[in-house]
Amino acid sequence: MNFEWIVKVITNYWPMFLRGAGMTLFISLLGTIFGFIIGLISGVIRSMPMPESGIKKAILKFVNIILSIYVEVFRGTPMIVQAMVIYYGSAQVLNINMNRLAAALLIVSINTGAYMAEIVRGGIVSIDKGQFEAAYAVGMNHIQTMTNVVLPQVIRNILPATGNEFVINIKDTSVLNVISVTELYFQTKTVAGNNFRFFEPFFVACVLYFIMTFTVTRILRFVERKLDGPENFTMIYNPMQI
Amino acid sequence: MERVLEIVHLKKSFGTHEVLKDINFNVNKGEVVCIIGPSGSGKSTLLRCINLLEKPSGGKILYKGKNILEENHDIYAYRTKLGMVFQQFNLFNNHNVLSNCTVGQIKVLKRSKKEAEEVAMKYLRVVGMEQYINAKPKQLSGGQKQRVAIARALSMEPDVMLFDEPTSALDPELVDEVLRVMKKLAQTGLTMLIVTHEMEFAKEVADRIVFMDKGIIEEEGSPEEIFNNPKKERTRDFLRRTLK
Ligand SMILES: Nc1ncnc2c1ncn2[C@@H]1O[C@H](COP(=O)(O)OP(=O)(O)OP(=O)(O)O)[C@@H](O)[C@H]1O
Numbered sequence: 001m002n003f004e005w006i007v008k009v010i011t012n013y014w015p016m017f018l019r020g021a022g023m024t025l026f027i028s029l030l031g032t033i034f035g036f037i038i039g040l041i042s043g044v045i046r047s048m049p050m051p052e053s054g055i056k057k058a059i060l061k062f063v064n065i066i067l068s069i070y071v072e073v074f075r076g077t078p079m080i081v082q083a084m085v086i087y088y089g090s091a092q093v094l095n096i097n098m099n100r101l102a103a104a105l106l107i108v109s110i111n112t113g114a115y116m117a118e119i120v121r122g123g124i125v126s127i128d129k130g131q132f133e134a135a136y137a138v139g140m141n142h143i144q145t146m147t148n149v150v151l152p153q154v155i156r157n158i159l160p161a162t163g164n165e166f167v168i169n170i171k172d173t174s175v176l177n178v179i180s181v182t183e184l185y186f187q188t189k190t191v192a193g194n195n196f197r198f199f200e201p202f203f204v205a206c207v208l209y210f211i212m213t214f215t216v217t218r219i220l221r222f223v224e225r226k227l228d229g230p231e232n233f234t235m236i237y238n239p240m241q242i
Numbered sequence: 243m244e245r246v247l248e249i250v251h252l253k254k255s256f257g258t259h260e261v262l263k264d265i266n267f268n269v270n271k272g273e274v275v276c277i278i279g280p281s282g283s284g285k286s287t288l289l290r291c292i293n294l295l296e297k298p299s300g301g302k303i304l305y306k307g308k309n310i311l312e313e314n315h316d317i318y319a320y321r322t323k324l325g326m327v328f329q330q331f332n333l334f335n336n337h338n339v340l341s342n343c344t345v346g347q348i349k350v351l352k353r354s355k356k357e358a359e360e361v362a363m364k365y366l367r368v369v370g371m372e373q374y375i376n377a378k379p380k381q382l383s384g385g386q387k388q389r390v391a392i393a394r395a396l397s398m399e400p401d402v403m404l405f406d407e408p409t410s411a412l413d414p415e416l417v418d419e420v421l422r423v424m425k426k427l428a429q430t431g432l433t434m435l436i437v438t439h440e441m442e443f444a445k446e447v448a449d450r451i452v453f454m455d456k457g458i459i460e461e462e463g464s465p466e467e468i469f470n471n472p473k474k475e476r477t478r479d480f481l482r483r484t485l486k
């Protein structure tokens with residue numbers, strides 16, 4: 001271990017490392033958010049009660065099959081391979097030259113979406129049937145039931161799993177270096193190549209990855225506690241004024 | 243007398259198991275009807291069919307003369323006319339007491355938040371839970387939860403209240419506070435259809451008792467008739483077993 005080299009790497013290349021870390025955070029944050037939204041939508045669709053009528057039923061069945069295929073395919077293949085197929089596939093097969101960053105966001109989002117779809121579905125299934133029935137009983141339809149009663153509870157329950165996805169994304173965006181997205185791993189590789197030193201730059205990257213994941217985990221814990229609200233409630237002794 | 247609900251030849255099967263076989267009865271405006279009967283006789287299924295949580299297999303349900311089982315009937319609007327109180331309370335876990343009573347009004351009846359809160363407070367006072375508006379369901383006792391659930395249903399200002407064994411999940415010492423609220427409501431002229439195992443309560447508040455057994459209505463009449471002069475052997479048996 002050469003301490004001087006580490007200092008040198010940091011002082012000479014800190015802007016590159018920071019930009020790389022920023023890019024990593026940006027892609028994984030947006031990817032997690034989009035993936036979360038994809039997961040919610042697909043979870044709501046997949047938990048819809050089957051309609052009686054023929055056409056609506058057929059449509060819903062078809063959409064459900066598409067969603068299952070999506071989930072299985074994207075969970076069942078490595079993201080590094082998906083990145084290659086989507087980025088080079090769109091160029092060679094569809095003649096679309098994708099912006100690398102856009103491709104990166106797309107890949108991380110749909111990949112996260114596939115995992116979140118299952119997490120959300122599990123979250124919806126685990127909500128007590130009585131919650132749905134009470135919502136139907138006051139006249140809510142499926143969408144109102146979901147948005148006002150079920151999903152708020154699901155989101156609270158799956159927050160830890162979502163945070164987990166975020167942390168995984170921070171680490172796994174490193175595979176996007178195969179399509180030359182300038183995230184932290186790519187930048188580190190560049191620094192290492194320029195200096196023919198590998199240990200020190202990657203050690204710095206390692207520390208940066210850990211700082212990011214650790215901070216994100218702490219922030220999410222805090223959010224969870226905030227969402228739970230206070231342990232006790234206050235009685236209103238003069239409710240006439242409300 | 244104004245008919246609010248008319249149940250005509252109602253049937254319900256789960257697979258091959260016929261749980262309701264040809265049910266016929268009415269609920270009139272301002273009436274308190276109690277449904278009694280042994281476990282498994284189909285009382286809950288009947289209530290759940292009435293507000294369409296279960297889809298009946300046959301028959302008609304007339305609400306103010308219109309059959310709500312017809313294709314084009316707006317079941318969401320219909321459900322707002324029925325207030326449902328469940329055995330397991332089923333308060334919305336993500337809402338506090340006040341918003342349990344306002345969310346349906348705001349989202350379904352499209353009332354303003356202010357109006358919804360005024361209505362909710364009115365009924366929370368009726369059930370004696372107005373001091374707890376900030377509490378979350380998990381912070382309440384069973385009896386308190388059930389009283390909030392009653393206020394939630396009342397806040398929609400329905401034409402009929404349906405109660406499915408509202409005190410069966412409660413510790414014995416909490417049963418009274420809920421029954422007291424229900425007696426109070428019965429006196430205000432609210433139309434109520436109550437499934438209950440509380441015979442004393444039924445005797446006291448009901449205008450009419452419906453005795454169900456094995457998916458049919460065995461006997462129906464005033465509390466006087468059912469409790470003092472039951473005509474059917476099955477009714478006598480049931481009462482002998484439960485009242486001893
Ligand atoms: N979803 C369902 N699927 C299949 N069978 C059901 C379903 N719901 C109810 N049943 C059956 O229907 C019958 C009547 O049930 P129900 O709950 O209506 O009885 P109940 O009179 O309310 O009894 P209790 O007094 O115990 O509440 C029972 O035999 C029950 O097993």
Ligand SMILES: [Mg+2]
Nearest residue numbers: 285286287407
């Ligand atoms: Mg029952």
